Amino acid sequence: MRIERIELHHIKMRLKNTFITSFGEELDRECLLVRVYSEGLDGWGECVATRVPGFSYETVETAWHVLRDFFIPAILNRPISHPRELKQHLQAYKGHPLARAGLEMALWDIGGKLDGKCLRELFGGEKHSVPVGVSVGIQENPEAMIAKVGEYLQLGYGRIKIKIKPSADMEVASAVRDRYPDINLQVDANSAYALSDAPLFKDLDSLDLSMIEQPLAEDDLIDHAALQAQIKTPLCLDESIRNQRHAGQAIAIEACRVINIKSGRVGGLTEAIAIHDCCLREGVPVWCGGMLETGIGRAANLALASLPGFTLPGDISASDRYYDPDIAEPRFMLNSDSTIDVPDRPGLGVDVLPEELERVTVKVDVLT
Ligand SMILES: [Mg+2]
Structure with a gap:
């Protein structure tokens, strides 16, 4: 496949219950969604970086920067035959596992859709x-x-x-x-x-x-x-x-x-x-x-x-x-x-609801 376009969505969602750990409190959860496009299909990934560097050193802002400026340019409009190849495409870069994982998940989703197979x-x-x-x-x-x-x-x-x-x-x-x-x-x-x-x-x-x-x-x-x-x-x-x-x-x-x-x-x-x-x-x-x-x-x-x-x-x-x-x-x-x-439709097996996404979106960037 060749990824022709990638969107980054920074979202912020209200949690039903405030989540408290030894790191602190979360009332709203922020994260990034990665949407990739290829051959008329799209795939979604979720980058679980948070607003503050509590669980990890990464945050939504560092993940946004690293994805937009390094990881996405490394794969955009280049042939990639399987999601596991992402590692080779990013081998020049260190760290930022949460950002990597969000991009890779989107490749798994679209790869599954192109193959007609669920991730399981x-x-x-x-x-x-x-x-x-x-x-x-x-x-x-x-x-x-x-x-x-x-x-x-x-x-x-x-x-x-x-x-x-x-x-x-x-x-x-x-x-x-x-x-x-x-x-x-x-x-x-x-x-x-x-x-x-x-x-x-x-x-x-x-x-x-x-x-x-x-x-x-x-x-x-x-x-x-x-x-x-x-x-x-x-x-x-x-x-x-x-x-x-x-x-x-x-x-x-x-x-x-x-x-x-x-x-x-x-x-x-x-x-x-x-x-x-x-x-x-x-x-x-x-x-x-x-x-x-x-x-x-x-x-x-x-x-x-x-x-x-x-x-x-x-x-x-x-x-x-x-x-x-x-x-x-x-x-x-x-x-x-x-x-x-376990979902059994091709890819992740879920559909993103455009109106709900719009409601929680903080910002979007499109890379082509
Ligand atoms: Mg734990």
Whole structure:
């Protein structure tokens, strides 16, 4: 294919619930959408960079600059036979995985449409519906967290993840465990701790958590290995795993026993699949993380999670968990067994709604 035109859309959407993590609060979610055109078709990608450099050093503004001035000119009007070739086209450039991933997702979408295949088929995914859970942001106090968790259990989510931070950790997690002794419960610390906090994590062992996600620094493997050796609960790495090499190294030194794969964090779906393949070979279970995606990124996450190594529930909630309305159709609904169906139409399998897109658009740039 030859990409003839690319649009960048900076959008800003109101979240149904303010999302609080150890990084801070999100009331409106900003991100970039990438729309590519070729042979009379179009494809969409979602770049999950945020307004502030909290999860990553990238922001919507850095991603806009890097895409517009470097990444897009590297592929525009040049032959590209498969989305995985994007890596070679961008080999002169370092970093900016969220920007890369947004562009690559659009190539997967249009590539699938040109081939008449859904992403699950292109990836070699097996599952037609995938187990999902919900990620609950930090609440004002343990009682509010218990109430919030209760709401999601009522809606049918079979796995609950709660965000923790220093000052809102053991007390809140044990309160939730006391109230709901049998649920599949895990915690995510988003790098808010140091190895000297090991006593806290030893205490968390008593709560029968399915995992503790990314307790230590976002670029660390060594201290995570030291912590894992001291506790029984499996550690899961998120921020620390930026590519397949990191995944292999983390497994080799037992820095974790589970990996959360986010295609944005690792520079795209191609690298995400490579990490999955590495973990499958090593017998390490993986699950698909979430970045508050719209229906576009959510569709890509569902296709990724259809791969056989994604044996744990992902942070892929139903569309109505975050946005009402969303900018794409069909909306993803939670099935009664806490799964969501994987789209099966060509490409991502979603249609962007022009009126909804217009309503949330901050700015657009067209490159030809
Ligand atoms: Mg995380």
